[in-house]
Amino acid sequence: MTLGPHKDEGQPEAGPLPMAPRLPAPKDTGPAPRVPGPTPEQLQKQPWMHKLATGEKPPQFVLFSFDGAVSKQHWDKVLPVARQTGAHVTGLLSGVYMLADQDKMRYQPPAGLKRGVSDIDFGGSKQDIEARIGYLNQVIADGHEIGTHYNGHFCSGGTQPSVDKWDNNAWNAELDQFRQIVDGARAAGFRLAADAVRGGRTPCLEGNWDQAFPAMAAHGLVYDTSQVALGVQWPSVQRGLYEFPMPEVRVPALGRQVVMMDFNLWYALNGAKEEPARAPEFSQIVVDTYRSVYRAALNGNRAPLVIGNHFNEWNGSAFSTAMEQFLGEVCGKPETVCATYTEVIQWMQLQDPAVLDQLRKMPAARNWT
Numbered sequence: 089m090t091l092g093p094h095k096d097e098g099q100p101e102a103g104p105l106p107m108a109p110r111l112p113a114p115k116d117t118g119p120a121p122r123v124p125g126p127t128p129e130q131l132q133k134q135p136w137m138h139k140l141a142t143g144e145k146p147p148q149f150v151l152f153s154f155d156g157a158v159s160k161q162h163w164d165k166v167l168p169v170a171r172q173t174g175a176h177v178t179g180l181l182s183g184v185y186m187l188a189d190q191d192k193m194r195y196q197p198p199a200g201l202k203r204g205v206s207d208i209d210f211g212g213s214k215q216d217i218e219a220r221i222g223y224l225n226q227v228i229a230d231g232h233e234i235g236t237h238y239n240g241h242f243c244s245g246g247t248q249p250s251v252d253k254w255d256n257n258a259w260n261a262e263l264d265q266f267r268q269i270v271d272g273a274r275a276a277g278f279r280l281a282a283d284a285v286r287g288g289r290t291p292c293l294e295g296n297w298d299q300a301f302p303a304m305a306a307h308g309l310v311y312d313t314s315q316v317a318l319g320v321q322w323p324s325v326q327r328g329l330y331e332f333p334m335p336e337v338r339v340p341a342l343g344r345q346v347v348m349m350d351f352n353l354w355y356a357l358n359g360a361k362e363e364p365a366r367a368p369e370f371s372q373i374v375v376d377t378y379r380s381v382y383r384a385a386l387n388g389n390r391a392p393l394v395i396g397n398h399f400n401e402w403n404g405s406a407f408s409t410a411m412e413q414f415l416g417e418v419c420g421k422p423e424t425v426c427a428t429y430t431e432v433i434q435w436m437q438l439q440d441p442a443v444l445d446q447l448r449k450m451p452a453a454r455n456w457t
Contacts, residue, residue: 151313218276251292317336
């Protein structure tokens with residue numbers, strides 16, 4: 089479970105975090121969706137983007153992704169580090185952040201919810217939207233990916249019916265709304281191509297996947313990154329989409345397992361209470377956890393390491409500080425590539441299917457024994 093705060097910086101709800109159902113060992117369940125192949129410019133700049141030679145190990149991919157993804161102050165910290173290290177990251181955009189407050193009635197939530205209702209705030213003033221389009225265009229120009237975090241962020245602890253109760257029609261309607269909102273922003277200068285939104289993460293990692301995934305596929309999505317796996321696993325095709333699961337890992341300082349996302353880590357550390365004086369302690373615990381999981385994957389199955397976060401100021405910015413430190417540290421390491429989801433799929437499309445099958449059959453990378 090993960091909470092989507094106002095403009096990525098508000099206070100999440102307090103309460104226990106239900107453990108998400110774990111994915112079984114990865115096994116493809118249908119034909120793989122495809123994305124456009126790498127461009128000649130990509131191939132020149134990304135020497136790792138090639139078919140593996142016999143006996144060659146895959147690079148250790150690290151996938152940094154951010155729910156909400158509209159905080160300029162956080163992009164201003166991430167972008168310079170990404171440029172220095174050659175990293176690419178993924179921002180998962182909440183559609184309502186691209187609607188000015190005065191335009192909120194343009195959003196019709198699904199499942200019988202009232203028009204103009206959202207469990208996160210809308211995008212502020214027209215000037216706020218204009219500025220947001222400007223800096224998100226820079227994000228896109230730098231080679232980072234924009235996916236979807238859907239719109240109104242209706243989680244099980246909030247306005248009902250929440251996303252875990254939505255049927256296929258509701259998911260189709262929500263994705264229609266996201267597309268319409270982005271189309272409106274594009275008309276105002278947003279340079280996000282219509283076919284560039286290729287995947288996303290659901291609010292609070294919730295949803296009935298049998299209902300949600302067909303709607304995602306019908307809207308051109310090729311990946312999801314909402315489910316949870318025990319350890320770090322290779323993505324597999326589930327219901328027509330690649331699933332890049334969030335790993336459940338061991339937090340060495342706590343000696344217990346936690347879904348590796350900032351809010352979940354915060355809740356595990358102190359019940360998600362604001363104790364800014366403990367920010368350095370929490371940052372170190374989180375960085376040490378990231379390092380431990382990275383080593384397990386690098387020395388194990390080399391599965392892409394999904395690091396999910398929000399842009400936030402929680403607990404004295406403890407979690408944003410940890411993320412920024414690890415981004416700068418890991419993305420320059422040998423045999424390591426900080427990439428977008430689309431880039432990893434492009435790389436997988438270059439591989440022999442038998443090689444991918446072998447990788448998926450390897451034990452999940454776990455930072456405990």
